Amino acid sequence: MTAQDRINDYWTGRAPAYDAYQQRPERRAADEVAWSGVWKDALPAGPLDVLDVGTGSGQVAMTLAGIGHRVTGIDLSEGMLERARAHAATAANAPGFRLGDAVAPDFPDASFDAVVNRYVMWTLRDPETALANWIRLLRPGGTVAVIDSTWFTDRSELGFYDEEIQAALPLAAATSIHATEKVLRAAGLHDVTVTALDAIRELDETFGVAPGHHVLTQYLITGRRLTGRP
Template sequence: MTAVQDRINAYWTGRAPGYDEYVQRPERFAADQQAWSQVWAAALPPAPLDVLDVGTGTGQAAIVLAGLGHRVTGMDLSEGMLERARRHAAAMPGGPVIAYGDAVAPDFPAGSFDAVTSRYLMWTLREPQVAVANWVRLLRPGGTVAVVDSTWFPDGLDNASENFADHYDSAVRSALPLATAKSIDQTVAVLQGAGLRDVTAVPLTSIYELDQRFGVAPDHELKLQYVVTGRR
């Protein structure tokens, strides 16, 4: 790993408490769980699958996937995020296993999983082509990669959240090729470049409608999100 990744990890560890509180806010929590359950159920084959959720953060996607009946391992490099994810996983019967690990190079044997997932990782992922190629290696034949993201910063990384620019400095920004993507097609191209078949980007209108109803996170704009999937 690199100094770039260290700065990213430090940023998300600092953000973890506030980020988790936003994800868990009670007025939206049940609607979110239902909507995301539908998103992941449509993106993946039926449970039970062995699923690796890379860049799991506070474990939101990992928890939803486990709730669908999958056997889930969530991994991240931010200790602050991992602490929150472990707390949520421990409170759930059959919850995900939460582990420290690098999304770019997950340390598992080839063919360990039926699916690799991520939520809001691709934009802040260094070496995405290398990462997705490594995820494909972890898949069993016919396995799925499914990533959720958007074009958050098409006009540049102008984010007013506290300390963002201090951590996402010029060195970090130059290492993140999807951070300022202007089209989700750039993420589609990364999955296609890793040799995945039938790569599609599906707009998540249900999440967009929830964002319209409840509002988006501070310092964020209303954006249409997508789930991009491909098969090995």
């Protein structure tokens, strides 16, 4: 079993609790407002064709669809996809969800106006290859938009992944969000910007964060593909 297989199994096991946390009733309405605002700021006005890589239980994909985009979500965790499809079954303009690798999405070149993800960069086994593939999937002028933070600056907090997995994830223990920014810049994206998501931090301070986590500033990092070539 590969390190990626073990990552997939871990997130399938985590799927019920992870999704329940994302759907907490006391916070859900505030999250919908705040995250809709984040994604409206991150992407041009739509409707756009958007690929959500590492979609998990589908919250980002559902939010993007809710503001009018045409969304496809991919993930390698069948347990997470099961949750995402259950949410989509009750929604108008529902995203489509399918099994797929965030590092190597299986779509034709220039299929999307935007490639997005949230809380995925830190757990990518090869972020440079992933960025090259995402850019290949973008139409000229398309956007890459990622959201992440420095979740595990102390490697001891990564104990849910074994040592082999930890060693395979270059950004897992990054001490600055600029490590993620550098990956986007090195990939050849233009107009790369980093934005602190203060509204999300305020919600975390009000409602609390997932067990084992601390309140941290999350960041939106965006960049554009300007021409037909990355």
